[in-house]
Amino acid sequence: MKEMKESRKTRYTRMTLQDSLFELMEKKPITKITIKELCENADINRTTFYAYYTDQYDLLRKIEDETLSWVKETLTNLIGKTDKYESMEVLEGIFQYFAENRKHIQVLMSEQGDIDFQKQLFTLIYQECGISPSATADANVSIKEDYFVFVVNGSIGLIQYWLKNGLNRSVKEMAEIIYSMSSQIR
Missing domain, CATH: 1.10.10.60 (Homeodomain-like)
Structure with missing residues (x-):
């Protein structure tokens, strides 16, 4: 007890x-x-x-590690979902998490946040989705990767904008926007 x-x-x-x-x-x-x-x-x-x-950097690093671990687990749940309903359910869960932790996420993703964390986040997303920064000879693969990078960066920017503007759209609306954007690269 x-x-x-x-x-x-x-x-x-x-x-x-x-x-x-x-x-x-x-x-x-x-x-x-x-x-x-x-x-x-x-x-x-x-x-x-x-x-x-040990210090304020250790505290921040542990928060960042927890966040990256959550992102990795969530991406694992999202990747491979071909059904729109299942994908939307996971995306809504992601946006609900962002809404519930908005102050923390907003700071982590802001200018005050650690740029290395932000780079790790992008790298993790790319790796989990099978995109690597390699020079590929296949033009179709390269174009698909370009679309993917654009959608990921745009999605992160949209999330930052959403958080900064006081969650001016619902969790469901945000999930639909991201789903619509990402479905263009499938």
């Missing part, structure tokens, strides 16, 4: 520190955020912080 309480407390502490980091990152880059400021903002002492993380 005590273990569950500790586990819940641990989850709460990590969530509070993550929220604090993103709140500060909305205002300034991570290079300007101190551990003292992060802990004061989270109302958690430094000793507690260091029990979980």
Whole structure:
């Protein structure tokens, strides 16, 4: 029974520190955020912080790793779906996740976010979908890859715009837009 309480407390502490980091990152880059400021903002002492993380970069890296892991798992569920209904269901789940975690996702994908994370995200999407930055001799494959890169970059830009504008479209509408765009390359 005590273990569950500790586990819940641990989850709460990590969530509070993550929220604090993103709140500060909305205002300034991570290079300007101190551990003292992060802990004061989270109302958690430094000793507690260091029990979980080595520094603010470690905290951000762990959040990014969790996000990339989620993206990989979600892409695995989406890839190979040929039925529109199944694809739309997965896409709606993705947009629901974005809506529920909009502050975090928005910061991760903004100018204040880590550019290396953003590159890893694109690379992961390309790899999971079988697109590699190789010079191919087949013109049809090359054109298909060009379309794919365009759709992925456009989708990310659209998601950023959607988050920045307060989720001005429903989860279902966003899923339909992305599905429509991506169906052009199938």
